[in-house]
Every structure is written in structure tokens, then in C-alpha cells.
Amino acid sequence: MTSFLTTNPREIVLASYRTGAGTLPSTCVHLQNQNQVPLQPGQVAVRNEFMQLTAVMADLMHETPGLPMPAYPLGEPLWGGAVGTVIESTSADLAVGTVVQHMKGWQEESTDDASAFYPVPLEYLPGREYVLNQGVTAYHGMVDVAGVREGDVVFVSGAAGGVGSLAGQIAKARGAAKVIGSAGSAEKVRYLVDELGFDAGINYKDSSVEEQLAELAPEGISVFFDTVGGTQFEAAVQAAAPGARFALCGALAGQINGGNGGHPRLDVMSAIVKQLVILPFSTHHTPDQLAVWVSHYGQWLAEVKIVFPTPSSTAVSTPPLTPWTDSFRAGTGATSWSACTHEAPDPPADCLLHGAADRGAG
Ligand SMILES: NC(=O)c1ccc[n+]([C@@H]2O[C@H](COP(=O)([O-])OP(=O)(O)OC[C@H]3O[C@@H](n4cnc5c(N)ncnc54)[C@H](OP(=O)(O)O)[C@@H]3O)[C@@H](O)[C@H]2O)c1
Structure with a gap:
């Protein structure tokens, strides 16, 4: 059994490290076809629909990011928040059709053990992409x-x-x-x-x-x-x-x-x-922390106690600006600086712009 139901799914991988603030992230990545791998027992395949853009992603393209987490490995897809739908499953825990959140990032399709994916509590949220936030x-x-x-x-x-x-x-x-x-x-x-x-x-x-x-x-x-x-x-x-x-x-x-x-x-x-x-403090995104946030978030959204603009785009090819989130906004005409998602399946190579940690010597 193969895990990929889509013809030629693609992913964005890190091709070279950023060497300073002047190195545009988009020059460090390339788009490639994903390897088709067999789905093992207990695994699921997910077709991704939204990917999260956060400033730290540009930091992690430096060989030494200076953060309490390692750099993105060369040749690997960039990990990060994403939302998609289970399209194939050999796990009793996640049925085909379940909408899930995960951290496998910038791929059109993601395959892993079912435990790597969390069902999105759609009942709390106006849309599945709302789960991608800080x-x-x-x-x-x-x-x-x-x-x-x-x-x-x-x-x-x-x-x-x-x-x-x-x-x-x-x-x-x-x-x-x-x-x-x-x-x-x-x-x-x-x-x-x-x-x-x-x-x-x-x-x-x-x-x-x-x-x-x-x-x-x-x-x-x-x-x-x-x-x-x-x-x-x-x-x-x-x-x-x-x-x-x-x-x-x-x-x-x-x-x-x-x-x-x-x-x-x-x-x-x-x-x-x-x-x-x-x-x-450092936040470790434990299952308890995720659960308590999502339940409050859904309630507050429903009560309009908070708002969460979610600008998104399928076609981002804007000139580089700083910082990343502002760049994304400039590319989409969205009205918020607070959140960005990009609709898969067109991976947003061109919106990999300057990030928040343009540290100079980086
Ligand atoms: N402790 C944790 O667990 C944890 C978890 C996640 C993130 N973080 C940290 O939280 C911080 C915010 O992350 P974020 O994703 O919210 O960042 P973000 O959205 O990318 O914020 C970027 C903004 O920083 C502001 N900025 C840039 N240079 C500045 C300067 N010299 N002085 C003041 N403001 C400046 C800019 O806004 P203006 O145009 O308004 O200046 C820019 O739009 C980062 O330091 C990140 O590393 C910590």
C-alpha cells in the first residue's frame, strides 16, 4: 500500500543555510517531489490544506539559530504547523476524513504514525485554519x-x-x-x-x-x-x-x-x-496546553471576545519586505499582522521572506 493518493505531491526543503540578514529565505529552499513511501501499520496519510507562517521559520534556516531548538536540517522539508485531512489510514485512532493539525510542515502530503496528528476541534472554530496561531x-x-x-x-x-x-x-x-x-x-x-x-x-x-x-x-x-x-x-x-x-x-x-x-x-x-x-518562560506545547487553549479560544471567538484575522493566499510572489508577516500581508492585501496561513497545495516558496530573526551575522 502506498501512502500517496495524489499524483506527484511536492514539498519545500532547505537547500542551503541562510548566512545573514541579507540572505532571503526564498533563496535557500527548493520545491521537490515527495518520495512515495509505503504506509506502515498504525500510520496515516494527510493531504495538507493550510500551512502556518511564523517568523521563527526564518531563524531556523540559519545553521546556528541561537534558539532552544535545532536548525532545519539541509535537504529536509521545513517543519511547522499545518492542517489537513486524513486521506488514508491504517490506524484505528484516526479515520479517513478526519481533519488534523500537525507539525510536519511544508508538504502537500504528510505521512506518519497517527500519534503525530491531532484532530482539530472543528466544533469550536469558524474554520479549520483558525487552529494555526500562536x-x-x-x-x-x-x-x-x-x-x-x-x-x-x-x-x-x-x-x-x-x-x-x-x-x-x-x-x-x-x-x-x-x-x-x-x-x-x-x-x-x-x-x-x-x-x-x-x-x-x-x-x-x-x-x-x-x-x-x-x-x-x-x-x-x-x-x-x-x-x-x-x-x-x-x-x-x-x-x-x-x-x-x-x-x-x-x-x-x-x-x-x-x-x-x-x-x-x-x-x-x-x-x-x-x-x-x-x-x-518557554512554551512546550504539551497536549494539556493545546487543549486548554483551544477550548478557551473557541469560546472567546464565539463570544467575540477575541478576533483572529487569518489572511491567506494561494499565490504569493511579492517583493521581499521585513518582517515576514508584514511581507505576507503586503502580498495578500490582508488587514492583519497577527497571523498568516498559506493554502496548500501550492507551496509558498516566494513568501519565504525575511523573518523576525534577521540577526545580521546570524
Ligand atoms: N517563550 C516562548 O515560548 C515563545 C514562543 C513563541 C515565540 N516566542 C517569541 O515571542 C516573540 C514574538 O514572536 P512573534 O511570532 O509574535 O513575532 P512576530 O509576529 O514576527 O513579530 C514581529 C514584529 O516584531 C516587531 N519588531 C521588530 N523589531 C523590533 C524592535 N527592534 N523593537 C520592537 N519591536 C520590533 C515588529 O513589529 P513593529 O512593527 O510593531 O515593531 C515585527 O512586526 C519572539 O521573540 C519569539 O521568539 C517565544
């Missing part, structure tokens, strides 16, 4: 780590990004009194407030974040969800209320263009006087 990290950081609760005054840095856009909305859905997000343009700030329901936005390129926070949150922030680091972290320390919880998710200002924002200075005396609780 909500597991956002929920874990905002709820499990920061412990956001009613009445909190929350500041989210990198708030128009994949993680930040959901983190801020989760805080609102959990009853935060005020949610402030930072982003790098007036249009993104408008998007945060008008489309995502943030209470206020800060354009960190306009003027001092510390001054803007002092104006917007004179009572002090009680939760900081940080995806940026650098001077925004330093500003949050000054703006913090006593006992504020800092959930440290990422350091975009240190990840992009070789910036040094991964090493903010900590005003130790302020941290001591305010007894700040500083909590760096």
Missing part, C-alpha cells in the same frame, strides 16, 4: 505565567505580532481593566485599538515608551507581557506597580537586524523596591 504561547504566558486576572493593568510589547496580538486579547477576555500594546507604526496602533480591542496603543517609534506609559497608566502596570526586551523592558520596570508580574516571552529587539535588545539593563533598585516578579 495562542498556546500567548495563553500560557498571560494566564499560567503572569496569572492575569480581573482588574489588572496590562502592557504587551510587540502587540501587533503573532504572540502579542493574542496575548493582549486574552488579557481582556480574562477581565483585565486596561490593556495597552506597543507597535511600530500609527497604522498598527490603530489596528490594536480598533480591530483587536486593546484599550490603548503606543507607537514606540514616536516618543519615549516610559513617558507614554506614565500617561496611559498613571496607576502603574500590574502585568507586563514582553516579546521585545530592550528599552521597552526598561520602560516597563519604571512603569510597574508594586508586585507587578513580568512574563518574558521574547526579545524581538535583540533578534532582528542584529539589535542588542536582548540585553536590557535592569534597574535593580526599582525592581527591589517594587518587588517585581520577573518570569521568563
Whole structure:
């Protein structure tokens, strides 16, 4: 029995490593036919319909990504989030026709043990592609780590990004009194407030974040969800209320263009006087974390407590821009920076553009 029911399914593999910010990811990959392999007992074959684009994919094309995960192997398909339908099964656990989520990535068809695929809880979601998001990290950081609760005054840095856009909305859905997000343009700030329901936005390129926070949150922030680091972290320390919880998710200002924002200075005396609780975290996407996020996500979508724009395209051949998600938006005319999916089966080689971790020497 062969696993492939489609004629000549294809996949995108890493052909060479990126060597710096100037190396476009699209120049490092190529499209090839997939090997047809026999379906072993207990395995399933999945026809993929949507693939997720995240900034970290560009990082993983560097030989040394500088992340707590290895680089993409040369000659292998790029792994990442995808959604598809089981087209063939030798497993009692997954029937043909089941819609599943998995991490096997940029292939038209994926074959593996049934345990590598998770059924998508379609009853919770407006569409199967909605499952491809950064909500597991956002929920874990905002709820499990920061412990956001009613009445909190929350500041989210990198708030128009994949993680930040959901983190801020989760805080609102959990009853935060005020949610402030930072982003790098007036249009993104408008998007945060008008489309995502943030209470206020800060354009960190306009003027001092510390001054803007002092104006917007004179009572002090009680939760900081940080995806940026650098001077925004330093500003949050000054703006913090006593006992504020800092959930440290990422350091975009240190990840992009070789910036040094991964090493903010900590005003130790302020941290001591305010007894700040500083909590760096890594999300491991355990089955428990996935399940708790999806159930809340579906409920909040239905109640319109959160929105999740899902721009997608079948034809992306746009000039390279930075960052990846913005590039994708530019290519599709979509209105969001927060999520991107690409409809299989036309693999999106041309939308493999600059990613969030264009680290210069990378
Ligand atoms: N801890 C975990 O478990 C975990 C899991 C997933 C991701 N992460 C981390 O979370 C962070 C966010 O990931 P993401 O996928 O949401 O990123 P993303 O959507 O790709 O965010 C990219 C955005 O970063 C902003 N940015 C770029 N350079 C900046 C700078 N110098 N200062 C401030 N903002 C800058 C840009 O937005 P503006 O135009 O608004 O500046 C850009 O659109 C990353 O650091 C990622 O590594 C952590």
C-alpha cells in the first residue's frame, strides 16, 4: 500500500543555510517531489490544506539559530504547523476524513504514525485554519505565567505580532481593566485599538515608551507581557506597580537586524523596591496546553471576545519586505499582522521572506 493518493505531491526543503540578514529565505529552499513511501501499520496519510507562517521559520534556516531548538536540517522539508485531512489510514485512532493539525510542515502530503496528528476541534472554530496561531504561547504566558486576572493593568510589547496580538486579547477576555500594546507604526496602533480591542496603543517609534506609559497608566502596570526586551523592558520596570508580574516571552529587539535588545539593563533598585516578579518562560506545547487553549479560544471567538484575522493566499510572489508577516500581508492585501496561513497545495516558496530573526551575522 502506498501512502500517496495524489499524483506527484511536492514539498519545500532547505537547500542551503541562510548566512545573514541579507540572505532571503526564498533563496535557500527548493520545491521537490515527495518520495512515495509505503504506509506502515498504525500510520496515516494527510493531504495538507493550510500551512502556518511564523517568523521563527526564518531563524531556523540559519545553521546556528541561537534558539532552544535545532536548525532545519539541509535537504529536509521545513517543519511547522499545518492542517489537513486524513486521506488514508491504517490506524484505528484516526479515520479517513478526519481533519488534523500537525507539525510536519511544508508538504502537500504528510505521512506518519497517527500519534503525530491531532484532530482539530472543528466544533469550536469558524474554520479549520483558525487552529494555526500562536495562542498556546500567548495563553500560557498571560494566564499560567503572569496569572492575569480581573482588574489588572496590562502592557504587551510587540502587540501587533503573532504572540502579542493574542496575548493582549486574552488579557481582556480574562477581565483585565486596561490593556495597552506597543507597535511600530500609527497604522498598527490603530489596528490594536480598533480591530483587536486593546484599550490603548503606543507607537514606540514616536516618543519615549516610559513617558507614554506614565500617561496611559498613571496607576502603574500590574502585568507586563514582553516579546521585545530592550528599552521597552526598561520602560516597563519604571512603569510597574508594586508586585507587578513580568512574563518574558521574547526579545524581538535583540533578534532582528542584529539589535542588542536582548540585553536590557535592569534597574535593580526599582525592581527591589517594587518587588517585581520577573518570569521568563518557554512554551512546550504539551497536549494539556493545546487543549486548554483551544477550548478557551473557541469560546472567546464565539463570544467575540477575541478576533483572529487569518489572511491567506494561494499565490504569493511579492517583493521581499521585513518582517515576514508584514511581507505576507503586503502580498495578500490582508488587514492583519497577527497571523498568516498559506493554502496548500501550492507551496509558498516566494513568501519565504525575511523573518523576525534577521540577526545580521546570524
Ligand atoms: N517563550 C516562548 O515560548 C515563545 C514562543 C513563541 C515565540 N516566542 C517569541 O515571542 C516573540 C514574538 O514572536 P512573534 O511570532 O509574535 O513575532 P512576530 O509576529 O514576527 O513579530 C514581529 C514584529 O516584531 C516587531 N519588531 C521588530 N523589531 C523590533 C524592535 N527592534 N523593537 C520592537 N519591536 C520590533 C515588529 O513589529 P513593529 O512593527 O510593531 O515593531 C515585527 O512586526 C519572539 O521573540 C519569539 O521568539 C517565544
